[in-house]
Each structure stands twice: as structure tokens, then as C-alpha cells.
Amino acid sequence: MDDWIDYYDSTHTIYASKLHRDLHFQLIARDIIGYISSPDAVVLDYACGEALSAAKVAEACGKLYLAEPAPGVRGRLIARFAPNAKIRVRSLDDLRKMDEKSVDLAIMNSVAQYMTSAELDSALAVIRRLLRPSGRLVLGDILRPEVGMFRDVLALLKFAATHGFLKDALYGLASTALSDYRQLRTRVGLQRYGESEMIQKLAAAGFTASRAHVNIGHNPWRMTFVARHAFDRPQVT
Numbered sequence: 564m565d566d567w568i569d570y571y572d573s574t575h576t577i578y579a580s581k582l583h584r585d586l587h588f589q590l591i592a593r594d595i596i597g598y599i600s601s602p603d604a605v606v607l608d609y610a611c612g613e614a615l616s617a618a619k620v621a622e623a624c625g626k627l628y629l630a631e632p633a634p635g636v637r638g639r640l641i642a643r644f645a646p647n648a649k650i651r652v653r654s655l656d657d658l659r660k661m662d663e664k665s666v667d668l669a670i671m672n673s674v675a676q677y678m679t680s681a682e683l684d685s686a687l688a689v690i691r692r693l694l695r696p697s698g699r700l701v702l703g704d705i706l707r708p709e710v711g712m713f714r715d716v717l718a719l720l721k722f723a724a725t726h727g728f729l730k731d732a733l734y735g736l737a738s739t740a741l742s743d744y745r746q747l748r749t750r751v752g753l754q755r756y757g758e759s760e761m762i763q764k765l766a767a768a769g770f771t772a773s774r775a776h777v778n779i780g781h782n783p784w785r786m787t788f789v790a791r792h793a794f795d796r797p798q799v800t
Contacts, residue, residue, distance in 0.1 A: 579735030703779030
């Protein structure tokens with residue numbers, strides 16, 4: 564994951580335009596809010612990125628923790644949200660120091676593809692420790708093995724056409740083909756999981772999970788999973 568952290572901590576061109584970037588974060592914030600069950604809920608956004616619309620999420624909950632591994636991004640988050648008493652910015656290491664069973668909803672969106680399988684297992688263990696017994700983990704934007712880059716491109720173009728930045732998106736795709744992102748994706752790769760494979764992985768981490776009907780964000784060919792603590796049931800004798 565370190566290579567990807569360095570990439571997102573740099574001046575990258577992953578978004579086709581400012582409008583694309585802003586709409587991206589607005590859509591994610593809207594979808595996250597849909598999972599918040601109480602105005603008093605404590606929400607954790609794990610590896611949140613720039614989280615430009617986090618203030619909207621904070622309006623819908625009691626407290627929002629933005630956990631971000633990239634130091635440059637984290638610094639911008641601190642500066643951006645310092646006036647907001649509901650938002651706290653943390654490093655991923657800081658999460659290990661938080662009280663257990665203190666979070667009602669954990670979000671990990673568009674993150675698992677950048678992690679090795681072992682790194683994801685470690686992150687799930689941290690999140691499980693933090694979740695209250697009634698809490699939920701929402702694992703979004705999971706790449707599927709049978710769905711290639713063409714579907715990602717198609718989803719972006721449809722999103723762009725709907726929201727008026729199609730020309731920028733076409734130019735951005737051409738730029739991305741020659742960018743550090745494409746080179747890094749080719750060299751390091753992205754992790755992909757089938758539906759049953761991810762449910763089994765979550766079960767091994769101590770969760771019961773099911774696939775959501777709709778993915779977080781604009782790409783309908785990726786998957787979102789909703790997971791809860793799995794509790795051992797007494798055996799019937």
C-alpha cells in the first residue's frame with residue numbers, strides 16, 4: 564500500500580477536473596450518510612483521502628473520525644476541518660490507541676484494492692476492535708475479478724455525461740494512460756475479490772456480511788459490503 568499512499572500524497576491527476584473531483588466527494592458523502600442510523604453516531608472513515616465533503620457527513624452524525632495514512636493529505640484535512648468540532652483527523656496508527664467499541668459505523672471506501680490481502684486483514688482487525696457490538700462496517704467500491712478497466716472507463720464516461728464534464732473526462736482518460744497512475748497500476752496492480760471471496764474474508768475477520776444492492780459512488784460494476792460483528796452461538800446438544 565505504501566506506493567499508493569505516496570501516489571495520492573503527490574500532485575496527481577486522478578480527477579479529470581475540479582467539477583469531477585467535487586462531484587466525486589459529494590456523491591460518496593451522500594452515500595455514506597445513507598448508512599448513518601443516528602444523529603449521535605460515531606463514524607470512522609478509514610483511509611478517507613481528501614474527504615472534501617466530510618462536513619456534510621459530520622452534519623448527519625455525532626462525531627466523524629477521518630483516518631488517513633498519507634501525511635500530506637492528513638495535514639490538509641487538519642487545516643480544512645480544524646474549525647469543525649465534530650471532525651477529528653487521525654493517522655491509521657492512531658486508531659490502535661482509540662478505545663475499543665467506540666465506533667458505530669466504519670467506512671472503508673475504494674481502499675481495499677490498494678492493499679495486499681494481509682494489509683486488509685490487519686485493517687479489518689483494527690476496525691472490528693473499534694466497532695460497538697451493534698456497529699457496522701461498510702466496505703465499498705470493491706473491484707471484481709471478472710470486471711476489467713473498460714467498465715471503469717464506461718462508468719466514468721456515463722458519470723461525466725450526466726454531470727457535464729464529458730470533454731474533460733475524455734481528456735483526463737488520455738492523460739491517465741500516460742500518467743504515473745497507469746504505470747503504478749501496471750507495476751503494483753490492484754486487488755480484486757469475488758462476492759463470495761470477500762464474504763469469506765470478512766467472516767475470517769469476525770464479521771457476518773452481505774453485499775449491498777448498490778455500490779458507493781458512481782461505478783455500478785463494483786461492489787459494496789455491509790458487515791457486522793459475528794458472535795459465536797452456543798452449540799445445541
